[in-house]
Amino acid sequence: MGGPGGGLDDADGPQNTRAAFFDSYGHAEETENSAWPWHVYKVHHLGALCLERHRLGNEACVGNSYRTVVEELGAPF
Structure with a gap:
C-alpha cells in the first residue's frame, strides 16, 4: 500500500510510532491471526494521516486517505 497521497509509504510523520507498534506487537509471521493487529495499525495510521492532511488544507489528499x-x-483478514 503506498503511492501518491494515499498510503503508509508517503507519510512524513515520525517513524517512532511504527517502531513502537512493532516493539509492542513484534514482527508477526504472515498468518491469518497476525493480520488483524497490522490492519488495525494501518487504519489508525491512515486516520492520523487524513487528519494531518486536513489540518494542512490538502483536501485532495484527504479524499485519497479516505x-x-x-x-x-475491505481487505481480507
Missing part, C-alpha cells in the same frame, strides 16, 4: 482506509477495511 479511499485508502475504505480499501484497507
